[in-house]
Amino acid sequence: GAVVSQHPSRVIxxxxxxxxxxxxxxxxxxTTMFWYRQFPKQSLMLMATSNEGSKATYEQxxxxxxxxxxxxxxxxxxxxxxxxxxxxxxxxICSASRPSxxxxxxxxxxxxxxxx
Amino acid sequence: AQKITQTQPGMFVQxxxxxxxxxxxxxxxxxxxxxxxxxxxxxxxxxxIYQGSYDEQNATEGRYSLNFQKARxxxxxxxxxxxxxxxAMYFCAMREGLNTGNQFYFGTGTSLTVIP
Numbered sequence: 386g387a388v389v390s391q392h393p394s395r396v397i398x399x400x401x402x403x404x405x406x407x408x409x410x411x412x413x414x415x416t417t418m419f420w421y422r423q424f425p426k427q428s429l430m431l432m433a434t435s436n437e438g439s440k441a442t443y444e445q446x447x448x449x450x451x452x453x454x455x456x457x458x459x460x461x462x463x464x465x466x467x468x469x470x471x472x473x474x475x476x477x478i479c480s481a482s483r484p485s486x487x488x489x490x491x492x493x494x495x496x497x498x499x500x501x
Numbered sequence: 502a503q504k505i506t507q508t509q510p511g512m513f514v515q516x517x518x519x520x521x522x523x524x525x526x527x528x529x530x531x532x533x534x535x536x537x538x539x540x541x542x543x544x545x546x547x548x549x550i551y552q553g554s555y556d557e558q559n560a561t562e563g564r565y566s567l568n569f570q571k572a573r574x575x576x577x578x579x580x581x582x583x584x585x586x587x588x589a590m591y592f593c594a595m596r597e598g599l600n601t602g603n604q605f606y607f608g609t610g611t612s613l614t615v616i617p
Contacts, residue, residue, distance in 0.1 A: 488596075494545045
C-alpha cells in the first residue's frame with residue numbers, strides 16, 4: 386500500500402490566492418522529503434529538499450518566498466504556493482526516503498494544481 | 502553535463518515482446534544507486550527496480566531486469582513479455598552516495614506504448 390500520501394490530489398484556485406499541499410509519510414519517519422514539479426510530458430524537476438526541523442534547501446531558480454516549505458514533523462512536509470499565478474499550474478509530487486535500510490524513494494500520488 | 506540521459510523519447514513494442522529502454526549516467530562517485538520508475542497517466546511514480554553501484558549481478562524484479570554495464574555507465578531497463586498495462590512513461594534516476602537522504606537525478610523519460 387501507499388507509504389506517502391499527498392493532499393489534495395487536485396486543486397483549482399484563483400490567481401492571487403495561496404494553496405497548501407501536504408505530504409505525509411504514513412508508516413515511517415522521514416527526516417528528508419523532496420518536492421518536485423512536473424510539467425506535461427516532462428521529467429520531474431526538483432524544487433527543494435525539505436529537512437525536518439530546519440530550513441528547506443531550494444534548487445537554483447526556485448523562489449523560496451513563493452514556494453514555502455515547512456517540515457514541522459517527521460511525517461509531514463507542506464508546500465505552500467503563495468500568490469499563485471496561472472504559470473504555477475503544474476503537477477507537484479513529493480517523495481520521502483526511509484531513514485535507513487531501503488534504497489527506494491517513495492513518492493506521493495501527486496497534486497495537480499490549476500490556477501485560473 | 503546531464504547526470505541521467507534517456508535518448509528514447511518514445512518507444513513502441515508489440516504485446517508479449519521484450520523491450521529495452523536505454524539509460525546512461527554520469528557521476529564521479531564510486532557509490533551510487535540507479536533506479537527505474539514507471540509513471541502511468543494517473544501520475545503516480547511506481548518503483549520498478551534498483552541497482553547499486555557495487556552490485557555485481559544485474560538486478561531483476563519479475564518481468565523487469567536492469568542491464569548494468571558499469572564501465573559504459575549504462576543502466577538499461579529490460580521489460581520482458583510486454584503487457585498492455587506497461588504503456589506508461591519510464592524514468593531512470595540516480596542517487597549519488599549512500600545517504601538515502603540524497604537527492605535523485607531523473608532522466609527526461611521514455612514513453613512506452615505497447616501495441617496489441
